[in-house]
Each structure stands twice: as structure tokens, then as C-alpha cells.
Amino acid sequence: MAESTITSLERGLRLLQAFRPDDATLGNAELAERTGLAKSTVSRLTATLAETGFLEPSLTGRQQYRLGAAAMDVAGCFLQSRPFLAEAQTHIDILARETGCAIAIAERDRMNMLYLCYARPDAALALTLERGTRIPLLTTAAGRAWMAAASADERTAMLAAGELDHRQNAGTWQAISQGIDAAVRDFSETGFCRSYGDWNRDVNAIAVPFRWPFDGRVYVINAGGPSFHISPSRMEQEVLPALRQTVTTILGGATSDESDEAAG
Secondary structure, three states, X not given: OOOOOOHHHHHHHHHHHOOOOOOOOEEHHHHHHHHXXXXXXXXXXXXXXXXXXXXXXOOOOOOEEEEOHHHHHHHHHHHHOOOHHHHHHHHHHHHHHHHOOEEXXXXXXXXXXXXXXXXOOOOOOOOOOOOOOEEEOOOOHHHHHHHHHOOHHHHHHHHHHHHHHOOOOHHHHHHHHHHHHHHHHHHHHXXXXXXXXXOOOOEEEEEEEEEOOOOOOEEEEEEEEEOOOOOHHHHHHHHHHHHHHHHHHXXXXXXXXXXXXHHO
């Protein structure tokens, strides 16, 4: 942790990020397990976050909490700062139906990729994820695409962090780093990245990165599905062109208001 980091703030934010999209409420014991913090620390943090409106105590009286209205305020501001996502959601809804794949737009959140938009096809075979889901940066198609499109300094920093996280298992880290190297080569040669069973052995996925022109931030659009349903060849021959066209459409919808704001 950097010297300038405020430890209590970092722990409080880590507690909020422990909530997942399908969590109704979480107790102090579950939060301690997910964050690795001591139960006494979690108890103090949940009490403080409840006082400030970022958590709400459950009406059951069992020290259960859900995210509060203050968290919604922050989430709303986050989405408003990325206005293209509303229109992008419409495009990926169509793409999911046409391809039979789950489609997402994501950006990096530390060592994860965070789904900003998510669409599943009507088929029952769709992956059961949703907006707000985090997936690993270093082993997924979306994460590899981000790594491939990132600057050399950004990529070096993420690789160093990943190696530190895997310092107890050199063999696993070697396989991960080789996957990143292959992804960078793939991107330079083909403009996309893939993960066929590397993150989840039953899932095939491909991803295309793009930079939003007004802030330079790297986003990724990815498609995934069960390997028995979506083969690698179908991914690359049928789904990939549709992903690329969707990126072109999204970038083509960039508004003059955003351009003026960036210029100002």
C-alpha cells in the first residue's frame, strides 16, 4: 500500500466492493471472509458506513447490511460520466440476440475487469452474469484485450502486481504470463484477444478493445458462451465481425457535447 493511502478509507471501500450484484444483504462475518479483514474491524466499518448512508441495516436485526442510497448516488455519477453506455446497451442487446452469446462492455478495476453493460441472449444457455460483475484481468479474454491495448507502463504495472499475487505458485504465474504474451501477439496480428477455457474450462470468449476518443480510456467489448455451444471457429468467423461492427457503431455515436466537454 502506498504511503499516502489512508488505511481506514481503503478498508471501507474494500468493504463496499465486497457486495456482488446478486447479494441482497451481507453480515459482518461474510464481509470479513470476503475482505480478509478482522471481524472487529468490519464491525466498526459497517457501523460507520451505515451512519453515512453507504450501508443500510437489515430490518431483521441480525447485523445484516445492504448497500445504501449514498452508494447509489456514487453509482449514478459514475454512469453519467460515461454517457455512451446507455446507447451501447441497446447495441449489445441486439448483438446478444443475433449471436447467441453473452455480450459485455468492461473497463479495468484494479486486477479485475468490471462489466459496465451486459446482455444475454434469450437462450437458456447464456452465462449467468450481469452488469457490475468483476472477472479476472489476467486470464479472461476481456482482461487480456485490455492488457494488449494498454500502454507498456500500464501493462508492466499489472504484470508486476499479478506476479506478486501469485508468488506462492510460480507454475501458475508462468502459464498466466505466457497467456498475456500470446494475447499481445494476437492483438498486434489480428486486433482481438481470446480465452478458450483458460478462465473457465467450459467457456469460450473473445474480446476487442477500443479507446473512447474523448478521454483515451481503454474499454473492451467481449462475447462469451458455453464451449459446447459456441466453438472457437464460430467465435472468430461469425461473432468477431459483429463485435467489430458494434465497436464501430458505438464510436460513431460519440456526441459533439462530449467532444466540446473534452476540449473545454
